[in-house]
Each structure stands twice: as structure tokens, then as C-alpha cells.
Amino acid sequence: MTKLYLFLIPGLLLLNPNTLCSQQEDVVIQIDTLSRDVYMLTGQGGNIGIYDGESYVFMIDDQFDRISDKIKAAIRTISDKPIAFLFNTHMHGDHSGGNASFNTERTVLVSQVNARKRIDAQAQADLSKEKINAAFYKKMLPEVTFSDDITFYDGDETIMGVHVHNAHTDGDALIYFPFNNVIHMGDTYFAGNYPFIDLESGGSVDGYIAAIQQALMLINDDTIIIPGHGRPSDKAAMQVYLAMLQDLRSRVMEAINSGKSLEEVKSMESLTADYGQQYGGGFIGPERIRETFYTSLTTPVAP
Numbered sequence: 001m002t003k004l005y006l007f008l009i010p011g012l013l014l015l016n017p018n019t020l021c022s023q024q025e026d027v028v029i030q031i032d033t034l035s036r037d038v039y040m041l042t043g044q045g046g047n048i049g050i051y052d053g054e055s056y057v058f059m060i061d062d063q064f065d066r067i068s069d070k071i072k073a074a075i076r077t078i079s080d081k082p083i084a085f086l087f088n089t090h091m092h093g094d095h096s097g098g099n100a101s102f103n104t105e106r107t108v109l110v111s112q113v114n115a116r117k118r119i120d121a122q123a124q125a126d127l128s129k130e131k132i133n134a135a136f137y138k139k140m141l142p143e144v145t146f147s148d149d150i151t152f153y154d155g156d157e158t159i160m161g162v163h164v165h166n167a168h169t170d171g172d173a174l175i176y177f178p179f180n181n182v183i184h185m186g187d188t189y190f191a192g193n194y195p196f197i198d199l200e201s202g203g204s205v206d207g208y209i210a211a212i213q214q215a216l217m218l219i220n221d222d223t224i225i226i227p228g229h230g231r232p233s234d235k236a237a238m239q240v241y242l243a244m245l246q247d248l249r250s251r252v253m254e255a256i257n258s259g260k261s262l263e264e265v266k267s268m269e270s271l272t273a274d275y276g277q278q279y280g281g282g283f284i285g286p287e288r289i290r291e292t293f294y295t296s297l298t299t300p301v302a303p
């Protein structure tokens with residue numbers, strides 16, 4: 001009887017604890033070993049980076065609260081050292097949704113200052129809607145922030161957090177491990193798919209392109225790249241991705257300069273025709289990427 005009722009009102013399926021439970025059970029955390037000390041964890045949401053260092057574990061992003069226990073169990077198969085730092089690459093919930101459950105006395109949460117502001121605003125909205133309680137709200141918030149860059153030292157490794165301006169959002173950071181030769185791009189790289197550029201959270205096409213260029217200056221041919229979404233990648237593949245973004249930028253710019261409107265650019269399939277097959281099958285389709293480029297390139301970015 002209950003099930004029939006739920007079928008009649010599909011919106012309620014989301015509230016059914018059994019449904020939530022089965023969604024949770026379906027998630028499998030996959031571990032990729034990328035270097036001596038760095039691993040990539042894939043589950044649901046943005047890719048997690050784990051550095052198992054000399055004296056501590058350094059964690060990058062944490063997906064969703066509902067799968068935190070699974071992620072903790074996966075990390076415990078890599079290391080039994082404490083997670084000293086949890087670094088949020090940016091504010092989105094599929095990268096920072098697990099903050100509260102990883103925020104213990106032994107773990108310090110770190111993010112760029114704008115990412116903290118946006119995580120705070122989002123958590124306050126959830127608090128006012130009673131989706132979370134006050135204790136959970138407090139534990140969501142990064143405890144250390146930085147403006148431009150931040151460095152962590154451990155054993156052979158020097159972990160560099162580098163802010164890139166107005167890229168995927170206005171609070172993105174790249175995290176580079178020079179000794180292990182691995183970089184986590186956050187969502188400034190969607191390997192194999194068109195990027196989601198969150199214009200409403202301070203992202204921009206030009207900042208996104210500049211973020212990838214900045215990363216390419218840091219890394220070398222042997223660097224392993226953790227994208228925000230997608231499989232591990234490398235410099236050559238990210239250079240091809242950058243060229244695609246630059247090409248789309250000049251095509252859309254040309255359309256703008258010839259007086260095309262947003263609606264016209266949205267329907268100009270020719271602008272993306274030769275890239276759709278390779279990059280258009282994900283969350284962002286060809287029309288959406290044309291819209292994002294048009295909107296960003298015709299909107300000045302706040303300094």
C-alpha cells in the first residue's frame with residue numbers, strides 16, 4: 001500500500017528511507033593508485049584525492065554526507081594515519097557535502113576564502129529550511145582559508161594549493177604534489193566532457209581557460225592529473241581539452257561580434273558540431289555549452 005502511494009506521488013520517492021538506502025548501497029568507492037603516495041577515489045560526485053604521507057593523510061574533497069562512511073572505509077584500506085587536512089577545491093555540494101562528517105578534532109578543513117563564503121551561504125540556506133541542524137551547519141565550514149595560495153609540508157612532499165580566479169567558480173583551487181607529480185584540478189577540468197562553468201557562482205570562460213593554462217605551466221609530461229570529474233588524465237589530453245575550449249571561445253566570439261543573439265547562438269549547432277561527439281555526452285550538452293560561452297563572453301566579470 002505504501003509503495004503504491006509512493007508510485008502515485010513520485011516526488012515522495014526522494015523521502016522514502018528505503019530508496020535513499022538503496023541509492024547508498026549502490027555506490028561503490030573505486031580506488032586508483034596514481035603515485036607512491038597519491039590515490040584517486042571515485043564514488044558519487046567529484047573525484048577525491050588522497051595523499052598518504054609520512055605523518056598524515058591529506059584529503060581533497062569529500063563528495064556527499066550520505067556516503068561518508070563508505071569513503072572513510074576506503075581511506076582506511078590505504079592508511080591508518082589521521083586525516084590531518086581536508087581541502088575543498090570549491091564550494092559545490094558534490095565536493096564538500098561530506099565536510100561535517102569528516103570534521104573532527106583531528107581534521108582541519110581548508111578552502112579558498114570565497115569557497116568558504118559560498119559553503120557558508122549554502123549551509124545557512126539549508127539550516128533555515130531545516131534540512132540540517134545548527135551543529136551540522138558549523139561543522140560544514142572550512143576552518144582555515146587563504147586568498148592566493150597555501151603550502152603544506154610533509155616528508156618528501158610539498159603540497160601546493162593555488163587559487164585560480166573566476167574559473168569554475170570564484171573560489172577554485174588546484175592542488176599540486178610536485179614530488180609525487182600529481183595535480184588535482186577540482187572542477188577546472190572535466191576530463192572527456194564539456195565543462196560546467198558556474199557563472200552564477202563567479203565562474204567565467206576566460207578564467208576557466210586561464211586556470212588550465214596555469215596548471216599546464218606547473219606540470220610536466222609525466223604528471224598525473226586528477227580531474228574534478230572523469231578518469232585520471234595527463235598533460236597531453238589536457239592540452240587537447242584547452243585547445244577545444246579556446247576554439248569554442250573564438251567561434252562564439254565571432255558569432256557575438258557578427259551580432260548574433262543568445263537564442264541564435266544556442267541554436268547554431270555548427271559551432272560545436274565537431275566536438276559534440278567527444279565532449280557533449282555528459283552533464284553539459286552542446287546547446288548548454290554554447291549558452292554558457294555566449295553568456296560569459298557577453299558579461300563582464302566582477303573584479
Ligand SMILES: [Zn+2]
Pocket residue numbers: 090092095168187
Ligand atoms: Zn563543481
